[in-house]
Amino acid sequence: MGHGELRGVVALDGPSGTGKSSAARRLASALGARYLDTGAMYRAVTLAVLRSGADLDDADRVAAVARDAGLAQGTDPADSTTTLRGEDVGVEIRGPEVTRAVSPVSANPAVRELLVAEQRRIVAHALSAVGGIVVEGRDIGTVVVPDAGLKVFLTADARARAHRRARQDGLESTVDAVLADVERRDAYDSSRAVSPLRPAPDAVELDTTDLDLAGVLAALLDLAAGRGLVAGPVRG
Numbered sequence: 001m002g003h004g005e006l007r008g009v010v011a012l013d014g015p016s017g018t019g020k021s022s023a024a025r026r027l028a029s030a031l032g033a034r035y036l037d038t039g040a041m042y043r044a045v046t047l048a049v050l051r052s053g054a055d056l057d058d059a060d061r062v063a064a065v066a067r068d069a070g071l072a073q074g075t076d077p078a079d080s081t082t083t084l085r086g087e088d089v090g091v092e093i094r095g096p097e098v099t100r101a102v103s104p105v106s107a108n109p110a111v112r113e114l115l116v117a118e119q120r121r122i123v124a125h126a127l128s129a130v131g132g133i134v135v136e137g138r139d140i141g142t143v144v145v146p147d148a149g150l151k152v153f154l155t156a157d158a159r160a161r162a163h164r165r166a167r168q169d170g171l172e173s174t175v176d177a178v179l180a181d182v183e184r185r186d187a188y189d190s191s192r193a194v195s196p197l198r199p200a201p202d203a204v205e206l207d208t209t210d211l212d213l214a215g216v217l218a219a220l221l222d223l224a225a226g227r228g229l230v231a232g233p234v235r236g
């Protein structure tokens with residue numbers, strides 16, 4: 001409230017546990033904008049692949065399952081739903097089976113081509129409907145919306161990210177296991193051939209290790225306002 005309205009696209013990228021989802025959702029809510037969680041889309045396709053029994057290494061089969069999955073991703077920051085043929089899979093896509101398989105599925109070039117096209121369609125629709133959208137993922141500033149008005153690359157120490165993730169999952173005792181998983185997925189996502197995780201040359205890097213969520217939101221609001229992306233009253 002009282003922050004003004006987002007005009008254009010804010011792209012938030014970065015590794016797991018840096019706070020992309022939390023920050024993107026809050027920023028979109030504060031600025032009356034839509035919110036797109038692209039990781040949820042890769043996770044939902046991964047769930048469809050696991051359910052189909054397809055071999056994760058069978059690139060053609062995985063791509064065919066992705067095309068037939070009936071995926072729909074909502075953009076309401078207060079309730080962003082992910083459905084497969086109308087079935088809400090928001091909880092299941094956060095489970096360990098999907099988390100284990102999502103990196104290889106998201107490295108599939110045909111899957112990326114399909115989802116990037118869908119993400120661009122969602123962005124264009126949001127811009128014409130409400131004028132602003134916050135999009136988070138790994139390749140938003142580099143591939144999906146290279147002309148975004150603001151690109152932010154979130155970072156944080158791996159151990160801080162593992163602590164956040166473990167707390168989120170209610171597994172405080174297994175920080176070391178979560179840390180290993182976070183580091184494995186970072187390495188995989190950063191080294192894949194297609195759209196590897198890396199900051200766009202014109203992205204602003206924001207280290208969230210020592211910031212709480214309110215601090216991250218304040219920094220993002222300042223950056224968006226500084227880029228002239230916020231119309232109307234800016235704070236107070």
Ligand SMILES: Nc1ncnc2c1ncn2[C@@H]1O[C@H](COP(=O)(O)OP(=O)(O)O)[C@@H](O)[C@H]1O
Pocket residue numbers: 014015016017018019020021022023164165167168208211212213216
């Ligand atoms: N700056 C922060 N300080 C403390 N906890 C945070 C911060 N950012 C995120 N978290 C917590 O860490 C967990 C992972 O955050 P999330 O937004 O899902 O990260 P990402 O989308 O980058 O994987 C969530 O439980 C969230 O509440």
Ligand SMILES: Nc1ccn([C@H]2C[C@H](O)[C@@H](COP(=O)(O)OP(=O)(O)O)O2)c(=O)n1
Pocket residue numbers: 015016017021038039040042043102103106107136137138139140185189
């Ligand atoms: N734009 C995107 C978003 C996610 N991915 C891949 C890489 C990630 O390991 C998985 C899951 O992304 P998600 O943001 O849900 O993951 P975390 O919340 O960080 O655990 O999807 C991607 O390749 N490109």
